[in-house]
Amino acid sequence: MATTVRLGSFTPSVLLRVARDLDPALDVSETLVPSSPAQFRALYDGAYDAVLTSPDNVLGQPRRVEMLAAIDRGMGLALYGRGELRGARVGVDVPTSGFAFALYALAESLGVTRDEYEIVTLGSTPKRLAALLAGVCDYTMLNAGNELHAEAAGFTAVARVSEVCGPYLGTVLAALDPGPVGHLATRLVATAAAIVDGKHDELVISSTTAALGLERPLAERYLRRLKDPDEGLVPDGAIHASALATVAGLRRRFT
Incomplete structure (x- = not known):
């Protein structure tokens, strides 16, 4: 069985x-x-x-x-949001996890260092999508279909992992x-x-x-x-x- x-x-x-x-x-x-x-x-x-x-x-x-x-x-893992990244509230699963590490690298590629935005612990990607849509955070890392919901709501990818951190x-x-x-x-x-x-x-x-x-x-x-x-x-x-x-x-x- x-x-x-x-x-x-x-x-x-x-x-x-x-x-x-x-x-x-x-x-x-x-x-x-x-x-x-x-x-x-x-x-x-x-x-x-x-x-x-x-x-x-x-x-x-x-x-x-x-x-x-x-x-x-x-x-499609990318940093999604709108407005100024410097000084923004940026949602992560936890600050010491893989997507957060990728986020830090993407932000640096945009000239924004880790101490120039606020990190907010929000949990899994669907939770972070909901937080972004509700205005709880200004930016977050999204992928696996969650990013498509964000794009439909008017958010854009400001940096992509495949372009900054590939392979x-x-x-x-x-x-x-x-x-x-x-x-x-x-x-x-x-x-x-x-x-x-x-x-x-x-x-x-x-x-x-x-x-x-x-x-x-x-x-x-x-x-x-x-x-x-x-x-x-x-x-x-x-x-x-x-x-x-x-x-x-x-x-x-x-x-």
Whole structure:
């Protein structure tokens, strides 16, 4: 009898939904997490079998966590907001996490140093999107479809990770014990390869609309991003040393 794989993620995974549609035997329960620290507490406590997370979160753990597959290259990760960045309230998951480190680098590329804006801890990307839309923060890092909601509301990307910090690794599938989630890793990689190859466009669009609440024109943009060689899915699932080195270098630089 199959055992349900319990997966913790930040934003609903379109890739996972397409994989489950293509393989009904893939039994995965996805739970959205409020923050990076909460995600790994739950992993250590046995609430999750695996997580979709930033590789920086794995690098920063005191215990060994294995990265099983590269999932994406950032999915449009960029600094979004409006108005003057200097003096702004800038939302992060936590100040010492991968997306925050990338934020610091993007701000520096715009000539704004870390002490010239206020950092506000707001949790996961969907929470930061809601905060940006509500005016709780002026800028934040968005990706994985959240940025498309922000653009629809009139916010713009002032700097992109793919242009400042490439090559970049945005998301990995990770676990304490890889054994129970090996099939999930295999299916996600195979599905990513098929999506990049253009084999399931309509399924991806419908899954994007259902999972992320994006209307078809934005869902079509999300599909194009999934296929983007600089920001999209990693079709072979390989964790390339150069992309991981970028993530590790940002951690060393800003810790």
